[in-house]
Structure formats: C-alpha cells, structure tokens
Amino acid sequence: MHAADMAEEFPVVGLASSALEAARLLARDRLPGLVVVDDRGAPYAILPASQVVRFLVPRYVQDDPSLAAVLSESMADRAADILGGKTVEELLPAERPELAVVRGEDTLVEVAATMARLRCPLAAVADDGRVTGVITASRLLESALAAH
Amino acid sequence: MHAADMAEEFPVVGLASSALEAARLLARDRLPGLVVVDDRGAPYAILPASQVVRFLVPRYVQDDPSLAAVLSESMADRAADILGGKTVEELLPAERPELAVVRGEDTLVEVAATMARLRCPLAAVADDGRVTGVITASRLLESALAAH
Numbered sequence: 001m002h003a004a005d006m007a008e009e010f011p012v013v014g015l016a017s018s019a020l021e022a023a024r025l026l027a028r029d030r031l032p033g034l035v036v037v038d039d040r041g042a043p044y045a046i047l048p049a050s051q052v053v054r055f056l057v058p059r060y061v062q063d064d065p066s067l068a069a070v071l072s073e074s075m076a077d078r079a080a081d082i083l084g085g086k087t088v089e090e091l092l093p094a095e096r097p098e099l100a101v102v103r104g105e106d107t108l109v110e111v112a113a114t115m116a117r118l119r120c121p122l123a124a125v126a127d128d129g130r131v132t133g134v135i136t137a138s139r140l141l142e143s144a145l146a147a148h
Numbered sequence: 149m150h151a152a153d154m155a156e157e158f159p160v161v162g163l164a165s166s167a168l169e170a171a172r173l174l175a176r177d178r179l180p181g182l183v184v185v186d187d188r189g190a191p192y193a194i195l196p197a198s199q200v201v202r203f204l205v206p207r208y209v210q211d212d213p214s215l216a217a218v219l220s221e222s223m224a225d226r227a228a229d230i231l232g233g234k235t236v237e238e239l240l241p242a243e244r245p246e247l248a249v250v251r252g253e254d255t256l257v258e259v260a261a262t263m264a265r266l267r268c269p270l271a272a273v274a275d276d277g278r279v280t281g282v283i284t285a286s287r288l289l290e291s292a293l294a295a296h
Contacts, residue, residue, distance in 0.1 A: 027290035032180035032269055049285035054264040056292060061261050068261040079292040113209050113216040116202040121180055121269075137197035142175035144204060144227040 003111050004104035006143050007125040007133025012037050019086035023052050035124045043124040043131050046099045055091050101126050151259050152252035154291050155273040155281025160185050167234035171200050183272045191272040191279050194247045203239050249274050
C-alpha cells in the first residue's frame, strides 16, 4: 500500500481563491479542511474548517464569548459578506499551519509517520511539486485496517 | 438557528470502549474525530483521527521518520493487533484535548465563538450533562452560509 493508492481526489484551493468559495467547498463536502496550493500548484498549507469559523467570529467575541449572545443571528447574515471580499491567503493564520506532504511512492507507514509528527489531519500527495491527491487521517486508518 | 437545529447524530464512544472499534468508526464514516463521553454520558474529550494514527506509529519512528521506510508494510498488518487490546482512554494523549461543548439553545454565533476559542474542529451539544449531538466546523459553515 502506497500513498498513491490511498490518495483521493480532494478539492484544492489557491492562495488567491475566493474565501467564500473555499467556505462553500468545506460546507458542501463537509470537509475538515482544504489543501492550499501556491501559484505553481505546489502544496502550501492546510486551511482547517475551524480556521474559517474563527475568521467569522469578531475578535472581541473571541476574547469575551459572553458577548456572543448579543450578536445573535447577525453573523449568519454577515458570513457571506465577511468572506466575499477576502482571499484564501487572508484566511490563513499568521503562523501558517504546516501541511503534511508525502510522495506517491511513500508507504502507509511513511504517511502515518509524517501525519503523526505534524499532528496533521490530512496529508497532501505531491509528485514533481504538484498536488495529485489528499489522504485524510480517517482514510489512512481505513487502509491500515483493511487488511483485517 | 440554534445548536440543537444544527446538531447531527454522530457516533460517540466511551472511555472504556475498544480502541479498535473507535478506529473502525473513524474509518467507516470518514470522520475527523469522535466525541468521547465519560461513564455518565457527559462529554469528556475529542479523539481526533490523527491521534489514532499517531498511536499506530512507533515512538522511534516518530522521532526519526527516516526509519519509517524500514517498517514497510508491517504496521498495516499490526494495526488491528496494536489497537485490539487498548481502550479509547489509552488512545487519548496525556494532555486531554479540550472539547468544545455547547447547549442546544446556544445560537450559531455562540457555537462559533466556542469553536474558535478552543480551535476545535467540532463541538458536542450537551443538555442536562448528556451528549445529544455533534456540530462539525464544516456543518457550522453550512448553516452560516445557508441564508445566502
């Protein structure tokens, strides 16, 4: 079992992609995160769905969650507006979350070791500098347990 | 929109549950993580799929990933054996990952604020101390964008 056998098609987004489109992809496919690629298609970072949620919550509410109730439904109304004018690059936290990157020829153990070291919920499979697929932690577990 | 309206059924596991069963649930439903409840059904922790992967990788390979290639396929053969004799409690990291817990009556903004503060990919909905459902970050985004 090699990374290329485990990899699945998975939407990737570019740094200049619309933040709103990225949020819609996460919502539509119920994904835990998206792989972000740079201008040349090389893996750049992971954009966790929780980071997008974080972006939607005003800083003063993050600092004092008791204020959340005051905002009431207004965030839902404003979510599309907040994300509409932003790029994926603007959504990424200042300290870019490190993305696990593996090669198609890597074994299951190598993929697991890379994920484990980075505590990353998914790994991008990249060959010749371009992302060819994605392996989630749950997909890896499926492969690891399939032999039984 | 309140937490109770967004919550979905989601498998929960107990601290004494079989680690192998938990891994199979994560694999079968391709979940990013499971909610772990205590003996009384109260929310206790989140068990991320990546933590289970971490458990499968021997410490000396985590410390020196170049050794992963040497292990080759043996982990896949051993995964079920490694997990078979363990409980979910044994899988959890020493520093228990904090789980976002919300009430059914909480608003979308309150759920988002709790997730954002804890950087948690999902929130357990609990009323009267028992978990009644789960909201993932992607599900929350779906709700937030549904108005548009």
